[in-house]
Amino acid sequence: MEILNREFPDSSIARIVSDIKQKPELRALDEAFVTELLVKELTQAPKLIDFILKHEPRTLDRSEKYKKLIKSVRAKLRKTYGMFLTKEFRKQKRLLHDLREAVLKTDIPMHAIEKYKALLRTHVSTKERLDIYPELYWKIWEITAKPRKVIDISAGLNPFSFPWMGLNNVDYLATELNKTDVDLLNEYFEFKRFGLYGLAIQLDLQQAIKRPEMLQGLPKSDVCFLFKVLDTLEEFAKGHKASEVLIANVPVRWVVASFPTRTIGGKRSMSSKKRTWIEQMCKRLGYTFKHFVLKNEAFYVIDKQP
Numbered sequence: 001m002e003i004l005n006r007e008f009p010d011s012s013i014a015r016i017v018s019d020i021k022q023k024p025e026l027r028a029l030d031e032a033f034v035t036e037l038l039v040k041e042l043t044q045a046p047k048l049i050d051f052i053l054k055h056e057p058r059t060l061d062r063s064e065k066y067k068k069l070i071k072s073v074r075a076k077l078r079k080t081y082g083m084f085l086t087k088e089f090r091k092q093k094r095l096l097h098d099l100r101e102a103v104l105k106t107d108i109p110m111h112a113i114e115k116y117k118a119l120l121r122t123h124v125s126t127k128e129r130l131d132i133y134p135e136l137y138w139k140i141w142e143i144t145a146k147p148r149k150v151i152d153i154s155a156g157l158n159p160f161s162f163p164w165m166g167l168n169n170v171d172y173l174a175t176e177l178n179k180t181d182v183d184l185l186n187e188y189f190e191f192k193r194f195g196l197y198g199l200a201i202q203l204d205l206q207q208a209i210k211r212p213e214m215l216q217g218l219p220k221s222d223v224c225f226l227f228k229v230l231d232t233l234e235e236f237a238k239g240h241k242a243s244e245v246l247i248a249n250v251p252v253r254w255v256v257a258s259f260p261t262r263t264i265g266g267k268r269s270m271s272s273k274k275r276t277w278i279e280q281m282c283k284r285l286g287y288t289f290k291h292f293v294l295k296n297e298a299f300y301v302i303d304k305q306p
């Protein structure tokens with residue numbers, strides 16, 4: 001691989017990526033995604049590239065410069081991904097097994113609700129949303145009508161909130177960067193219970209933004225959830241262009257985008273309940289929207305075909 005006109009052996013990149021991932025909460029991350037962040041970091045530090053290329057791996061590991069690089073990339077990864085996992089995430093396999101047992105015994109998803117909740121508690125975003133799920137989907141369907149086809153972008157564990165959706169015949173496509181979530185979701189969709197026909201695929205939004213045809217190629221659907229995704233996306237790029245590309249190209253009529261009105265950890269809010277840029281974007285593109293707030297999350301339901 002070439003970085004700033006210097007030939008960087010793939011084996012060195014792979015070794016650094018592996019060192020970065022030596023933390024339990026980062027182990028599941030996609031190699032390509034970590035590589036992308038590492039290359040970005042190195043591109044900003046030409047002297048560090050020369051330093052790494054000059055040194056033997058064994059001496060390199062002990063150097064302060066190398067340790068600093070590893071720490072810095074880890075910090076960025078935690079910011080975009082790692083912080084969304086709760087301490088419970090290691091239990092996910094067992095919890096999925098318990099859910100399977102429970103759903104096989106009933107025809108009514110609500111009968112297994114405690115098992116769904118246990119899984120939802122293993123991810124910060126869905127844990128924070130537990131109190132509002134009973135109301136959330138009814139508020140959305142009131143505007144959009146019940147969908148037959150849903151796309152849930154960077155879904156995390158949100159598909160486990162299915163019992164509250166009140167749907168009984170839905171094609172559900174979940175995308176996620178994190179391969180562990182994708183695998184877990186596909187095992188869950190394999191239950192094929194209650195009219196939920198699901199599929200999870202890996203999708204890096206950084207790539208999809210650069211190649212909007214990746215978004216246009218998703219199956220044409222009724223509603224797309226972008227729950228707490230746009231702020232994450234914008235960590236990487238200034239401005240709202242990436243969010244706009246995503247909203248405009250995803251092949252649905254309705255986009256439901258949400259934002260935290262508080263920062264993770266419950267600190268005093270810096271984020272407001274409204275995002276004026278979304279409202280201005282809708283006006284400019286001829287979309288209409290409805291806005292509502294439930295607890296600590298603000299929702300925009302955008303109609304792209306008013």
Ligand SMILES: C[S@@+](CC[C@H](N)C(=O)[O-])C[C@H]1O[C@@H](n2cnc3c(N)ncnc32)[C@H](O)[C@@H]1O
Nearest residue numbers: 125126154155156158177178204205206227228
């Ligand atoms: C705040 S969580 C929201 C999860 C889910 N939508 C919800 O609200 O329950 C943000 C999600 O974005 C995903 N993510 C981070 N960077 C991404 C990228 N470059 N491409 C796709 N997804 C990404 C993370 O894996 C994480 O699951």
